[in-house]
Amino acid sequence: MNAAAMDGAVLRAADTPGSPGVNITIFAIFVAVTLGIVFRASRNNKSAADYYAAGRSFTGPQNGIAISGDYLSAASFLGIAGAIAINGYDGFLYSIGFLVAWLVALLLVAELLRNTGRFTMADVLSFRLRQRPIRMAAAISTLVVSFFYLLAQMAGAGGLVALLLGVDGKTGQGIVIAVVGVIMVLYVLIGGMKGTTWVQIVKAVLLVIGAGVMTIWVLSKYGFNLSDLLGAAVEKSAKGEGILSPGLQYGKTDTSKLDFISLSLALVLGTAGLPHVLMRFYTVPSAKEARRSVVWAIWIIGIFYLFTLVIGYGAAALVGPKTIAAAPGKANSAAPLLAFELGGTLFLGLISAIAFATILAVVAGLTITASASFAHDIYANVIKNGEVNPDAEVKVARRAAMVIGVCAIIGGIFAIGQNVAFLVALAFAIAASANLPTILYSLFWKRFNTRGALWSMYGGLISAVVLIIFSPVVSGKPADPVTGKSLSMITDTSIDFHWFPLDNPGLVSIPLAFFLGWIATLTSKESSSREKYAEMEVRSLTGAGAEKAVIH
Template sequence: MAAGLFVLVVLVTLGITLWAGRRSRAAEDFYAGGREFSPLQNGFAISGDYMSAASFLGVTGLIALYGYDGLLYTIGFLVAWLVVLMLVAELVRNCGRYTLADVLSLRMRQRPVRAAAGISSIVVSLFYLLGQMVGAGSLVALLLHLHSSASRDWSIVGIGVLMVVYVTVGGMKATTWIQIVKCVLLLGGTLLLTVLVLVRFHGDLGTLMRSAAHGSGQGSAYLLPGLHFGHSLTDQLDFISLGLALVLGTGGLPHILARFYTVPTARAARRSAIWAIGLVGSFYLMTIVLGLGAAAVIGGPALRGANAAGNTAVPQLADAMGGTVLFALTSAVAFATILAVVAGLTLASSASFAHDLWARAFRHPGEPQPSERQEVVVARIAAVVIGAVAIVLSLYAQKLNVAVLVGIAFAVAASANLPALLFNLFWHRFTTRGATWAIYGGLVPCLALVVISPVVSGSAAAIFPSAHFDWFPLQNPGLVSVPCGFLFGWLGTVTSRGHADPDAYAELEVRALTGAGAA
């Protein structure tokens, strides 16, 4: 039954892709879905893009294993939307066209800024893709009882091929409708499972929490801080670093920023963000119940036995609560979740390569601009290449919790993309050097610190557990790399030989606040 539902999800999403592909002709259709989606539709699509495998599988697994400390992930993911609503959504829709680099290059020299923003966006998307692919491997292995690493690897390859097909054939229109369908399925499935858990414990949250603490095997420590992050200074700094990355990172995620270009006006972009806050908030409240329910019904030892990182907690809970039927439905919903998010990420990264790097940054001054048709062809080729890279990298990251991987993606976005975006929108002295220094000054330290962190080596759950070059003690580098991005952006601006063009900033300010001249 579960395998049949998987096939049904694939067939439905492929049907949507073929239908949308026939209606996508211009570059605006491929990159922005023709800007024809309503705020409600886009709100559901944003939520579908944001509520990824890291949320449904990873965060729920962390709550099931670590209780209070896992709950902290949900707070960071949700609070981040206030930053998006207040500082990003409306202004980005007015200033940009398809990508983050469009906003930055509006008053900067195009080639260096687009090169930096394009590279950063691709790196963020790849880290995010790793989290989704790892979740896909865990889910398919559990569903089909694949115990060999080779079988799991082939399931990841299959997911990668599907995501490339979605992007190359359907573009943003197909991706958006897949995300809308996925959001409805995810909220419906999560609500059903949440109701069943609450009914089992007679609606008594106190009983649920006590049962979860008992089932976790950790006792009262399960409901107190420190089980996952610990009590030492290093552990506390790691938590602060993660929180900083989660709260600030959403405003710099390229696949989320791209969603604001799919609506016709800035007002619609703002209303989309409001819808997303309501939908995402409801979802994360339910993940708390699911995480506690998994600990209470399944138990910590059984959860770790199935997957040490807790990525299979939700399917196991569904199997225990409703048997084969509910297990199949939940697995199919999780599968749809992964398919929709990887499609959005692949589209955002391929758009950054084609629209920013190939069409503009890599071209010499005076060289003719490529046509939109050529640009879309290159974007489709880039989607294939990026999908292949994501598949290869994800094969080495199977032991990591998907929420940890996505946390790193948020750290890169918060360190590189957000400082440049905020300085560009709100600081009239900001220069081209400041923009490139902000991006590279956040991106390079972030990646360097990840390489020498416990995520890569030095622990049983690391990518290379037998190696020991974990000289940086924190799993998330945001505490160091986010200030670096803002610092280098400021330093690059104050050391610039020339001054920012006041007329260019005045034009950007008028456009950002009024929408005059917006695409």
């Protein structure tokens, strides 16, 4: 058999690895177990604080594990492994950026937010500013960031299950995405934050164990010699030693170099502005536990990202970039295909079920954050002016979760085939643009006022979203040599309306948001309340009064 025929046989074999029956059975067991956990946790949901913040009953280590479960999404496991397998060193830059971002969250945000807020990010931003316009802006930002993050998870789910069940085409993957959407809404409706947190804890433990087993297994095939593994990856890759050096994906042109800087800014600054991560700080009883939870999260996430380096290069060496690129989930299929190569059908089913549980846990966390923001910030504090029964507020949150689920399903169908790590980077860019400048100004700048916050949030949000829409991400990328379709979300190569050259908008939108907040504050005649700032400073640093309602 010649080389071309051999490649074709490998690609066809990769279309449906393992047994679809075994895969479905393992998936069903995982879903049933996690739903059981959610049902059990839901028995203790008696108040709005239970639904939104799990009654602040989790310890620092528990919350740290849950944060890692929330943060280690499909992007971390499927997307980064695929990016490393295909682009080598440049793919590992995602891991570095995602990890370093936690230092920003630990040093600047975690403890101060926990002391100042109650349920959502808007509680902090509206503490010393005009409440209604700030809450509206914060809620809109939360909904947009959550939507973009949900796109990534849905795309990962579609690609993963398409690979395992042999489902190809948008129709089949769309059905898979719809099923994921229904399950995630069930998690939120039944269990609230408490049920979602326990699912994230279980999922984090399973994910780290699964990735650890894969890492040891891959290294054992090369005598636990990382150099031999990298050498095998070089031999299998058409790009040769290029996968060990920077510049394969970023660095070939001046535009790609700027894109790398833009991506780095988004990854490093985005975590501290992600609403679903920030909301986790309210599930612990004190600022000390919030700080402990971030330290735990950093350790777990750091260890996991070291695993992704071995898994990614292991997939390149043992599976091969050609096979990965031809699989239904493309780059997102690298980790499952490696699992099949290592341990056959059963191990593939286990690893894929863990990846599926990862997606379910993350989308549940995103959904409850977005629905809580709508119910608590827009409905309760903007529409009802704070005069609302907590039970009625929770009912609105549950209805919002159903609407968000439908939107996520529709958006996820359009995002099929995109690398999930890349899609998450877009959500990070929006979070860093719309949320982080306002959070930092609110916590640390005495003169900051409502006008500055609104200009910063809306300016950062709108600029980031507009630049994404008119970037090569949506239209205008060249055709894939295998499929002949554009690598953009709009796969028709004849449609091209992009004018912004970078894939990630962070290089423009993040500095712009900081500038707008600064210039709007300085040019505004509105005076900020020194008393409120002093109260906020004392509360954020000491935690005094942190358990009281933050409604002014």
